[in-house]
Amino acid sequence: MNPVRPYAVKKRVDVPMPAQLLDGKTLAQHIKTQLQTWLAETIPQVGRPPGLAVIWVGDNPASAAYVGQKQKACAQVGIATCGGHFPADTTQTELTALIEQLNQDERVDGILVQLPLPEHLDSAKLLHLIDPDKDVDGLHPVNLGKLVRGEPGLQSCTPAGVMRLLRHYQIPLAGQRAVVVGRSTLVGKPLGLLLLAADATVTLAHSRTVDLPELTRQADILVSAVGRVGLITAAMVKPGAVVVDVGINRTEKGLVGDVDFAAVQPVASWLTPVPGGVGPMTVAQLLINTVQSYAQRYGMVVPATVG
Ligand code: NDP
Numbered sequence: 486m487n488p489v490r491p492y493a494v495k496k497r498v499d500v501p502m503p504a505q506l507l508d509g510k511t512l513a514q515h516i517k518t519q520l521q522t523w524l525a526e527t528i529p530q531v532g533r534p535p536g537l538a539v540i541w542v543g544d545n546p547a548s549a550a551y552v553g554q555k556q557k558a559c560a561q562v563g564i565a566t567c568g569g570h571f572p573a574d575t576t577q578t579e580l581t582a583l584i585e586q587l588n589q590d591e592r593v594d595g596i597l598v599q600l601p602l603p604e605h606l607d608s609a610k611l612l613h614l615i616d617p618d619k620d621v622d623g624l625h626p627v628n629l630g631k632l633v634r635g636e637p638g639l640q641s642c643t644p645a646g647v648m649r650l651l652r653h654y655q656i657p658l659a660g661q662r663a664v665v666v667g668r669s670t671l672v673g674k675p676l677g678l679l680l681l682a683a684d685a686t687v688t689l690a691h692s693r694t695v696d697l698p699e700l701t702r703q704a705d706i707l708v709s710a711v712g713r714v715g716l717i718t719a720a721m722v723k724p725g726a727v728v729v730d731v732g733i734n735r736t737e738k739g740l741v742g743d744v745d746f747a748a749v750q751p752v753a754s755w756l757t758p759v760p761g762g763v764g765p766m767t768v769a770q771l772l773i774n775t776v777q778s779y780a781q782r783y784g785m786v787v788p789a790t791v792g
Pocket of ligand 1: 643666667668669670671672673690691692693694697710711712713731732733734763764765767
């Protein structure tokens with residue numbers, strides 16, 4: 486009798502699905518189209534376009550690129566820009582006078598000071614001078630205070646843009662464990678507050694955090710806002726996590742984020758590309774903030790579908 490031969494059992498190999506992209510570029514383009522359409526109807530009623538003043542001081546090459554992107558995006562949707570590029574030796578007194586003048590200017594709905602400023606300037610003092618209703622970067626203490634209190638106000642563009650991206654892709658946040666690496670006033674802290682307001686359980690990590698990988702591996706939502714190439718490796722990501730890469734690092738290979746994209750994509754469920762993830766959403770949110778500030782002056786409400 487022939488011995489019963491066992492069936493050949495094939496070892497099941499789980500091929501992980503690569504993470505889907507949180508495509509900020511496409512969403513930002515959609516937002517721009519919506520804003521453009523709404524403004525085309527609204528500007529003739531109001532009699533003037535929204536106005537954004539961009540103050541750029543010195544010759545930081547990254548600032549040049551960011552200011553260019555912002556001005557181009559404003560032109561695309563119908564927002565007028567003013568302000569200008571000032572030499573690196575511009576004084577605090579000159580910028581103080583400029584901001585005070587822009588605060589009074591009825592054609593200006595938003596004032597943006599492009600950071601970083603040259604070292605001799607006190608950026609905090611200048612940001613505090615901006616009329617909170619024109620603070621489209623959401624960095625004035627009044628707007629940061631409203632964020633802490635959960636009151637409506639102008640919100641910092643990058644954190645608000647990240648939240649909009651997560652909302653668009655219907656990423657569940659309530660009850661999820663969110664870890665934000667980075668605690669700056671510009672990104673990490675306000676994003677932590679927004680995630681908290683969305684009922685996530687939030688931890689902020691920073692340069693003094695002990696055993697960062699142990700912490701990040703617990704995150705359902707992992708955000709890196711540091712500015713260090715390759716900081717977030719695959720081993721630091723919980724399988725199935727949503728990974729948002731805010732970092733922008735200029736390398737010989739071009740712009741890269743903080744996350745090792747190729748290694749993390751097979752582990753995460755959703756992932757932002759760099760470029761094309763958070764960056765375009767930051768610009769889109771600046772447009773939204775400027776248009777909201779403009780609409781508010783005339784007692785209008787920007788429809789939720791627009792911004
Ligand atoms: P900051 O330099 O102000 O803050 C960086 C944060 O990272 C700090 O809180 C710092 O900790 C923390 N950090 C530094 N090293 C480590 C480490 N090894 N482990 C853990 N945490 C660390 O930067 P920003 O918040 O302004 O920007 C962060 C990144 O996001 C940058 O790459 C910037 O270019 C990018 N960015 C991108 C935007 C976009 O539109 N995509 C917009 C704005 C910024 P500590 O506080 O202890 O020093």
